[in-house]
Amino acid sequence: MSRVVRRWRVAGFSTAVLAFAMVAAPAWTQTDPGLNMREIMLAVIAPMTNKLWAASDIQTDTQWLELEQAALTVIAAGTLISQGGPDGAYREQAQNADWQEHTQAMMTAARSAVRAIQNRDEEALFAAGNDELYPPCENCHATYLPK
Numbered sequence: 001m002s003r004v005v006r007r008w009r010v011a012g013f014s015t016a017v018l019a020f021a022m023v024a025a026p027a028w029t030q031t032d033p034g035l036n037m038r039e040i041m042l043a044v045i046a047p048m049t050n051k052l053w054a055a056s057d058i059q060t061d062t063q064w065l066e067l068e069q070a071a072l073t074v075i076a077a078g079t080l081i082s083q084g085g086p087d088g089a090y091r092e093q094a095q096n097a098d099w100q101e102h103t104q105a106m107m108t109a110a111r112s113a114v115r116a117i118q119n120r121d122e123e124a125l126f127a128a129g130n131d132e133l134y135p136p137c138e139n140c141h142a143t144y145l146p147k
Contacts, residue, residue: 105136
C-alpha cells in the first residue's frame with residue numbers, strides 16, 4: 001500500500017473517531033456543539049452522499065479511497081444525527097421510530113457502499129448509492145425537511 005493511500009486511510013479513520021468522540025463525550029463537557037443539524041446535513045452528509053452518487057469510471061486507488069472516506073463520513077455523521085445532532089436540538093425528533101429507521105437505513109447503505117468500494121465493485125457501489133442510500137435520504141427529507 002502506498003504512503004498516500006495510508007495517509008488517506010489514517011485521515012478517514014481520524015475523522016470517524018473524532019465524530020464518534022463528539023457523540024460519546026458527556027454533554028456537560030461540551031459548551032459549544034460546533035455544528036447544528038442543518039450544518040451537518042449541508043456541510044457533511046450532502047457533499048459525501050453526492051460524491052457517492054456521482055461515482056463512475058473509478059480508475060485510481062486515490063479515487064477509491066476518497067469514496068471510502070465519503071461513505072465512512074456518512075456513517076459517522078449518521079451516528080450524530082441519530083442522537084439528535086451534536087447540539088441536541090433534534091433530540092426529541094430523533095426518538096421517533098421513523099427518524100431512527102431513516103438514519104439506520106442511511107448508515108446501512110453507506111456500509112454497503114464501503115463493502116463495494118473495498119471490493120472495487122463499481123456496480124455494487126452504484127446499487128448501494130442509488131437503490132439503498134437515496135430512498136432513506138428522500139423519505140427523511142419528505143418528513144423532516146422544513147418546507
